Amino acid sequence: MRRLPVYLLLDTSGSMKGEPIEAVKVGLSSLLASLRKDPYALETVHICLLTFDREVKDVVPLTSLEEFVIPEINTPQSGPTMTGLALERVCQLVDRDVERSTPDHRGDWRPLLFVMTDGAASDVALFNSMIPEVQRRRFGTIVGCAAGPKSKPDELRKLCQHVVTLDTMDGHAFTSFFQWVSTAVSNGNQSAGLGAPLGLPPPPTDINLVF
Amino acid sequence: MRDHRSIYQTPFHRWAGDHPHLSCERLFGMLAPVIHHLRVLHAGGSAHGGITPESLLVSQQTQQVDLTHFVACKSERLVRDTYYSPPEADVEPPVEPAVSADIYSLAAVLYHALNGQPPVVSAVRLKRGEQLGFSSTVVTQAEQSAICLALALDATQRPSSIAELETLLRGTSDQALQRAQSTPQSNHASTPPKRLATTEPSVPKTLDRLPINLTKGKRCQIRVSSLFLDGGADWQVSFRKLEDLGLYLDDTQQHLVGSPLVDGEHAIHFQLFRTDGPQDRPRLERSIKVTINADPASIWKDLPSNRDDPYWKEDTDKFALPTPAAFIVAASVRGRSHAQEALFRDDDFRIGYDGATGWHLLAVADGAGSAKLSRRGSLLACTSALKHLEEHLRVEPDEPSKPNIAKQAANDAMTEEQARSLAYAWLGGAAHSALKAIFDEATAQEPPRMPKEYATTLLLSAARQTERGWIVLSFGIGDGGIGLLKRDESVQVMSTPDSGEFSSETIFLTSKNLWMTAEGISQRLHVALVPDFHALVLMTDGITDPLFPTEVSLGDMDTWQTFWIDISNQVRLVPDNEQASDELLQWSGFYSKGNHDDRTIALLLPHESKPSKP
Numbered sequence: 001m002r003r004l005p006v007y008l009l010l011d012t013s014g015s016m017k018g019e020p021i022e023a024v025k026v027g028l029s030s031l032l033a034s035l036r037k038d039p040y041a042l043e044t045v046h047i048c049l050l051t052f053d054r055e056v057k058d059v060v061p062l063t064s065l066e067e068f069v070i071p072e073i074n075t076p077q078s079g080p081t082m083t084g085l086a087l088e089r090v091c092q093l094v095d096r097d098v099e100r101s102t103p104d105h106r107g108d109w110r111p112l113l114f115v116m117t118d119g120a121a122s123d124v125a126l127f128n129s130m131i132p133e134v135q136r137r138r139f140g141t142i143v144g145c146a147a148g149p150k151s152k153p154d155e156l157r158k159l160c161q162h163v164v165t166l167d168t169m170d171g172h173a174f175t176s177f178f179q180w181v182s183t184a185v186s187n188g189n190q191s192a193g194l195g196a197p198l199g200l201p202p203p204p205t206d207i208n209l210v211f
Numbered sequence: 212m213r214d215h216r217s218i219y220q221t222p223f224h225r226w227a228g229d230h231p232h233l234s235c236e237r238l239f240g241m242l243a244p245v246i247h248h249l250r251v252l253h254a255g256g257s258a259h260g261g262i263t264p265e266s267l268l269v270s271q272q273t274q275q276v277d278l279t280h281f282v283a284c285k286s287e288r289l290v291r292d293t294y295y296s297p298p299e300a301d302v303e304p305p306v307e308p309a310v311s312a313d314i315y316s317l318a319a320v321l322y323h324a325l326n327g328q329p330p331v332v333s334a335v336r337l338k339r340g341e342q343l344g345f346s347s348t349v350v351t352q353a354e355q356s357a358i359c360l361a362l363a364l365d366a367t368q369r370p371s372s373i374a375e376l377e378t379l380l381r382g383t384s385d386q387a388l389q390r391a392q393s394t395p396q397s398n399h400a401s402t403p404p405k406r407l408a409t410t411e412p413s414v415p416k417t418l419d420r421l422p423i424n425l426t427k428g429k430r431c432q433i434r435v436s437s438l439f440l441d442g443g444a445d446w447q448v449s450f451r452k453l454e455d456l457g458l459y460l461d462d463t464q465q466h467l468v469g470s471p472l473v474d475g476e477h478a479i480h481f482q483l484f485r486t487d488g489p490q491d492r493p494r495l496e497r498s499i500k501v502t503i504n505a506d507p508a509s510i511w512k513d514l515p516s517n518r519d520d521p522y523w524k525e526d527t528d529k530f531a532l533p534t535p536a537a538f539i540v541a542a543s544v545r546g547r548s549h550a551q552e553a554l555f556r557d558d559d560f561r562i563g564y565d566g567a568t569g570w571h572l573l574a575v576a577d578g579a580g581s582a583k584l585s586r587r588g589s590l591l592a593c594t595s596a597l598k599h600l601e602e603h604l605r606v607e608p609d610e611p612s613k614p615n616i617a618k619q620a621a622n623d624a625m626t627e628e629q630a631r632s633l634a635y636a637w638l639g640g641a642a643h644s645a646l647k648a649i650f651d652e653a654t655a656q657e658p659p660r661m662p663k664e665y666a667t668t669l670l671l672s673a674a675r676q677t678e679r680g681w682i683v684l685s686f687g688i689g690d691g692g693i694g695l696l697k698r699d700e701s702v703q704v705m706s707t708p709d710s711g712e713f714s715s716e717t718i719f720l721t722s723k724n725l726w727m728t729a730e731g732i733s734q735r736l737h738v739a740l741v742p743d744f745h746a747l748v749l750m751t752d753g754i755t756d757p758l759f760p761t762e763v764s765l766g767d768m769d770t771w772q773t774f775w776i777d778i779s780n781q782v783r784l785v786p787d788n789e790q791a792s793d794e795l796l797q798w799s800g801f802y803s804k805g806n807h808d809d810r811t812i813a814l815l816l817p818h819e820s821k822p823s824k825p
Binding site for chain 2: 018022036038040042044067069104110
């Protein structure tokens with residue numbers, strides 16, 4: 001069975017503690033709920049959830065949408081935001097888990113990557129060195145979400161084909177974002193030219209697309 | 212009177228249950244309007260006496276407790292809830308509430324919000340000397356101590372004011388301990404300060420969410436004991452409204468079984484009774500969230516495509532043609548993934564037979580899902596390629612500007628090399644014509660379109676029977692596949708896979724620099740000179756993905772056998788079957804998990820016995 005692997009990288013650094021992380025969880029639930037209404041997604045989408053703060057955790061390994069259960073997500077009180085380390089981990093997981101086509105083996109759909117952060121990477125050197133590594137993995141699309149006033153959309157733009165910004169970090173904003181993610185994911189399983197990036201639907205009005 | 216329990220307001224304990232990670236500080240903060248009101252009351256020498264989480268409605272908008280209903284509650288104070296009232300209130304006739312009673316109730320409300328259940332009823336604690344415990348991990352030691360102190364059975368031990376409770380909640384655990392120790396012990400005191408905040412072993416912890424998802428209509432079995440994280444042994448479970456979910460307890464009472472009836476986010480509700488306690492009164496209310504998946508096969512929508520679109524095409528197409536040498540049958544159907552989104556069928560095909568020369572001509576194309584006008588691209592590719600193939604059979608042999616294809620094509624005794632040379636010029640030329648048709652149409656638009664918006668694959672075959680047997684030529688760009696099923700139970704793959712590293716990555720006719728070189732065309736040509744064959748099959752990836760998922764399987768006779776048995780069971784592939792194309796269309800709708808692209812198949816089936824020479 002060919003899968004559509006979706007990698008979600010969520011910032012859980014200290015600044016996300018409390019309301020913001022609760023809002024992210026609400027958004028994540030709405031993402032799962034709307035994907036579960038899409039039969040194609042239900043049969044193909046597999047989600048891997050990673051969180052990053054001072055460390056990177058594989059919270060849920062690549063799991064089918066049917067089996068995916070929202071996990072506990074914890075945030076430390078404070079500490080650095082190891083975005084670069086998270087990208088390094090994603091590359092390892094993609095290399096390990098995503099199936100490539102061979103003459104006698106059917107490959108997966110091109111994986112998708114979504115990165116949500118409310119601040120700047122603390123490990124800037126690693127972050128910058130991981131950008132070409134991530135791009136070498138040939139994701140169908142890489143979407144960055146810069147949430148809240150302290151986020152750095154410019155930093156994400158170096159990595160992502162699409163960057164959206166959220167002015168606020170409430171349940172409404174994250175739900176809008178994740179709903180948009182769900183339409184992007186629903187478009188992930190269609191034939192595409194070699195190396196062509198995946199087209200994305202326009203985002204809803206309350207999230208801003210950074211060009 | 213307005214209904215306070217509208218969808219915008221949730222009782223405090225339920226709200227806290229939906230937000231299990233909120234800190235005690237945050238919860239206390241939400242109560243700010245209520246606390247302010249209580250302070251005013253207390254300062255005036257009276258107390259509320261009826262604080263329960265049920266009377267604390269949280270507004271979804273402000274995420275604070277709505278004071279309106281709470282204030283109203285005092286005058287409506289009819290039922291005293293023993294979970295939230297102190298032991299001294301349990302007297303007849305009722306006495307005027309004191310400040311210490313409000314402190315107890317407030318602490319009981321916080322306790323419930325943090326633990327998902329109210330504290331053990333004060334009367335029971337008095338009788339059995341039970342201790343209070345915290346199952347929540349977000350509560351600090353200081354907060355636990357402060358809440359336990361405020362829940363002291365002896366009113367004199369409790370903080371004397373809300374301000375003091377607040378200080379203790381924010382302070383260190385030592386403060387609360389010291390406060391408790393400095394207070395003289397009364398006879399009623401059954402909350403020894405040194406044993407504060409110990410976990411009551413008998414209070415079971417249950418799951419917040421079922422660790423597995425269920426699927427509607429799919430039988431499941433859940434062990435009742437698996438709902439407990441610990442401590443379920445002494446408790447009897449009474450499930451509520453299980454039947455709404457389609458579940459029931461099995462005969463052993465050990466398992467929940469059944470086939471879920473509804474999909475979406477739901478909860479399994481139950482009450483817990485102590486096996487050694489009174490059965491008439493539920494002790495603990497619990498619910499465990501559960502996700503029930505829909506059965507994907509049952510939620511596909513079949514939405515009509517927009518007929519007003521200039522490039523609209525029928526959702527299905529079919530074709531059947533008996534010729535003197537063979538029977539051709541083809542079908543094309545819109546994929547479920549397109550029907551779901553009211554999108555068009557992007558596949559197309561065209562079949563031709565040139566009676567004068569005996570050439571059978573087949574073209575099948577799959578428009579790229581990611582390209583906006585690919586349904587038009589596949590149509591243009593098939594029609595123009597077929598037109599090219601037909602025209603070149605009729606070119607006058609002495610027309611100097613055109614390659615002499617007609618003459619080559621009429622050669623009954625061609626060698627394999629000659630066949631390749633013919634295929635190169637004729638089929639390669641047809642592909643070029645198809646590309647040109649797309650470029651011409653794209654650039655003629657106002658404003659001009661990009662040819663890649665018409666991206667499509669193209670599979671072409673031409674076959675003719677001669678005295679010596681069959682000449683079969685094929686050429687293809689992109690995915691899908693062509694197979695020649697021979698009479699000797701072997702298969703010859705007549706397409707070159709253009710697949711990438713990942714699924715459904717392929718190249719398209721419009722990416723001309725990827726195929727339009729002498730080498731690019733040569734490696735995509737296939738010829739077969741065979742005495743006879745069983746079937747020539749052209750398929751788009753909607754068919755090959757589920758049935759011939761890999762390059763190897765397209766050449767594997769066992770896979771072909773399975774395919775052939777399946778298709779022959781459902782389609783009577785003989786020229787006298789007028790329903791053949793309908794049956795083929797029907798067959799094309801087969802269900803295969805994760806494979807819902809448009810599907811097109813064209814079959815060329817030579818007659819069993821040789822036809823008489825025309």
